[in-house]
Amino acid sequence: MIGFDYGTSNCAVGVMENNQPALIKLTDNSCYLPSTLYAPSREIIVNWLYQQLPSQEQQTFKELRLMPLQKGQSVARELALDGISTELSFGHGALAAYLAEPDEGYYIKSPKSFLGASGLMPQQINLFEDIVAAMMSNIKSLTEEKLNREVTQTVIGRPINFQGLKGEESNLQAISVLTNAAKRVGFRDVEFQYEPVAAGFEFESTLDKETKVLVVDIGGGTTDCSMLLMGPEFSLLNDRTDHLLGHSGVRIGGNDFDIQLALKGLMPEFGLDSLLKTNKPVPSYSYWQAMAINNINDQTEFYSQSNRRYLQQLQRDAKQPELIERLLLLQEQKLSYRMVNGAEQGKIALTESDLTPIDLTDISPELSVTVSRELMAKAAHQELATIANIMQQAIEQAQCQPDVVFVTGGTAKSPVINQFLTKQMPNTPVVIGDHFGSVTAGLTRWAARVFG
Template sequence: MWTADERHLAVGFDFGTTNSSVAIAGADAQVKLASFPLAGIETQSFRSVLYFEQYKTSEGHKRAHSLTGPAAIEHYLQTDEKGRLVQSLKSHLSSRTLTGTEVFGRRYKLEELISRMLSDLRKHTVNQFGKQIRYAMVGRPVRFVGAETDEDQEFSVARLRAAFALAGFEHVDFEMEPVAAAYTYESTLDHDELILIGDFGGGTSDFSLLRVGPEVRRRGRKPEDLLGNSGVGLAGDAFDARIIRKLVSPALGSDSEARSLNKLLPAVPAWIYANLERWHYLSFLRTNNVREILRSARIRALEPEKIEALIAIVEEDLGYQLHQAVQELKFALSRLDNAEFRFRGAGMDLRIPVTRTKFESWIQEELAAIESAVDTLLQSSGIKPSEIDRVFLTGGSSFVPAVRQIFESRFGADRIRGGNEFTSVAHGLALRAAESLRRG
């Protein structure tokens, strides 16, 4: 049996591809965010990462355990013998081929891996607020990464639901992430508006067009207040992958050739670099097969030092550090017209200047896909840009100027608002949970 308190606890849970957050709305619609310690300071977003490491018991037996969030990253960086660090798990929910993975000789289903993170977040929130949590309003993208059909979408939701059940939630409801962000924006309004929300995360870019405001709330929401949603399964992770492909992989020999029977051929097969683009796949490259390919490539390559650097990246498992360097470049280019990509390690000291224009040319395809999702939403709902009162942009990738530009060119800078980039979805989910509990 649930106590009345448990039944009425409005919990919003945003399990993000890169960052997760949890919020609780009180009876007075005041929202409190769960906070997590990170290097001595409190933060309200929890990195969605999982780290498995092996240790020896006092009897000398090898055992493995896992850590999540900031603790996972700290442990990973501190230990010499690296375990397995995994991230962006949400992006695999639609994949029927990725059922799970083996870590230190044990198989884990994807739902179990995700539930490890959800369970820690839940425990943390329970401790912080001193209340038992059995129910949550959970965010979902409009379109999951890789989902092509309605069945793929349902499959993804079912797996996410299973992960929440494994983490101890007895019941969850789902709400579209951009709709949740709209609740956060709405809480700042003193009049009704027709708004377009754009939420750009690590995995997905999601849009909703809806009417919100105090009058809408007072008269009660109607289905027609939501004019439509659209989404595309790419965002910040896809931008990072482009930086790797265009900047990092060439430094590691992706354009290099090797001599083979008087012909010049690519020194290293392209699929090896494809694994580099998603850094948490890098650990899959530490196999004898890959070692053999790289050893023989180094001997035949016209630029052996580049293959040498690739070998060192793989052997020293520097995927995380490489990815950090990529992120720093991307963040700097959100602020500046020019920045320098810097990476030291694997016998390299890379310093490569990059202009924002260059970066924007690398992500043209992604930007076009985002534009098309926005235009499709406007067309299908029959709304002209001039009818939209405000555009609210949120999520970490909304900091990318080329992403903002898509909206500035359609709606003008004056109509664009932003904010609470990493917490607006959880905050709005808590408000959404409170509303649905009030309605019973």
């Protein structure tokens, strides 16, 4: 049995060792594998997955995906004739493959962000299910290789709310995708636990008395808040429903901070906030679309031929056409992920420094942009205000004040975020947990409870 954090930014797996959760090294250097996938062509993902499935699953899967499998086989043959590998890449390898040739192949970061999206066609849902299954198959294989045994039971973390306009219907859609994918790749028993609740379980192991804990989990794609009644006398119970006093969640996370930093910090070098020859501002919508890597519709529209013609006309109308030329290059070479990744690296660097340069010389010679913590705070002011709001919602729902605030999630490493959260509750102790490992450890503890 394992605890499985299928995260928006990273994946991690934990097992119990000597009654304590231990994270497994998924690579030689890290317990965390970035939630990214690269394929030479989108059509071959289904074929790669088919080859990885347990033999008893292959026939059923073939019946479900007959036409995509046939198309994938045709594309795979064409790639082979061109001497191109039909293997998939994951984690850092996927990002490296994308950055080497951004306009080739198929790259996806944080597919979890799309699972609850409204208006998906059945074919799109099937594609996301196959992407998730491929990533889970890779994680499962790495885990079994490290443990030298088969893994068939898992507790998977989930946010309070997945992205989607239809509330619980969107949540059910996302859970269905995750469940189908997990069972397809060989997990026999699959349970789910709220990510902030799981993080709370890990914090609970440090408590020596009954405590009301407000857990704030700022992940890659969502921020979730749970007010929990915790303490050593509760930790061995299998049903903790009565101890979840209030919770709220929103689809705002580390990806959104990256996008906002890219927009406010980098996009001015591509023409945002510049002027047309008429002295009117250059329209900003294309810049939002370009950076909206977590919105399928915006990305599709930005990379359309009609939008290219629009941007070409925009360049002719601009006072500084050389800036719009960079935006055209971004569109032509499909550099959205490249730009947001640059902003993400800048955000990470700002954890240690007030200022940091972001190198963009691969896009334009001598182009480098310096960003600051102050700029990041201004860029993310709306996201921060929303996080403050859901913290208050969880407290109001619980009808009591927390004794302590426990903060976890990779984005929470940022001093900008830490300072903001501390200001929200100046009279309550704020404990900063293991930014990446708390959720996985808590999921692992819960797996031991429900499967033990």
